[in-house]
Amino acid sequence: MKRNPLVLVVACVLINKNCRILFAQRPKSKSMAGLWELPGGKIKLHEKPEETLIRELYEELGLVIRTKWITPFVFTSYAYDTFHLLMPLYVCRKFEGTPKPKEGQVLRWLSSDEFANYPMPAADLPLLPFLCKLLA
Amino acid sequence: MKRNPLVLVVACVLINKNCRILFAQRPKSKSMAGLWELPGGKIKLHEKPEETLIRELYEELGLVIRTKWITPFVFTSYAYDTFHLLMPLYVCRKFEGTPKPKEGQVLRWLSSDEFANYPMPAADLPLLPFLCKLLA
Numbered sequence A, B: 001m002k003r004n005p006l007v008l009v010v011a012c013v014l015i016n017k018n019c020r021i022l023f024a025q026r027p028k029s030k031s032m033a034g035l036w037e038l039p040g041g042k043i044k045l046h047e048k049p050e051e052t053l054i055r056e057l058y059e060e061l062g063l064v065i066r067t068k069w070i071t072p073f074v075f076t077s078y079a080y081d082t083f084h085l086l087m088p089l090y091v092c093r094k095f096e097g098t099p100k101p102k103e104g105q106v107l108r109w110l111s112s113d114e115f116a117n118y119p120m121p122a123a124d125l126p127l128l129p130f131l132c133k134l135l136a
Helices: A049-061 A122-135 B049-061 B122-135
Strands: A006-014 A021-025 A040-042 A070-079 A084-092 A106-110 B006-014 B021-025 B040-042 B070-079 B084-092 B106-110
Touching (some): A006 B006, A021 A049, B006 B021, B021 B122, B040 B049, B049 B084
Antiparallel strands (some): A006 A040, B006 B040, B021 B106
């Protein structure tokens, strides 16, 4: 039986005052290029999930968030061909700054009517009904 | 800055036909003895979260569950003194067998009126409102 590594990624539903969620399009240099995803990244050794999210949102978007502004929401668990993804998803409605694409990604704030039309990684698809409920 | 290890545990909200959730009291031989918790356990190297849950529910309770019977629900992230716990929580309403305490634990099916009175590990407390919603 093939034993793929477990990859631990945290991501964030960033919601703005207009009830839109921030999505980023993966740049050409990365795997799954062109697909739209929620911001976040891999948990490094000895990092807490909240620390990862604070670090990634600053590195990717220039945003400052704090642990007390994020809440556990749901998670996804998905078997890709070469790894198994486990991705806890936080919700964040408060942040400092305006998101800037610091890694060449394209950013877009999307409503629940809109994000259904954006191609996303397979692991993220089961999350969409949860996102719709959050905005309802 | 103290760098505690991240410990990855999966747990399960097992719900029976009477809308009660299964809790197990940690035996005296374990840390946090006497506290009541949801069944589950540590993810082993190269194990998928679903595989861990299937293995643990069989080892601890003699229950057979299948991947298609479990759904991602919520997660908890909590800084204990010596480790940081990240615990994805699944929901399972279908299982084969009757739970048996195979590791000396005490088992109890509890309603949302009841489980509020049972002492639980600190990391589990933020999950209780989610459990109440699930039974409502």
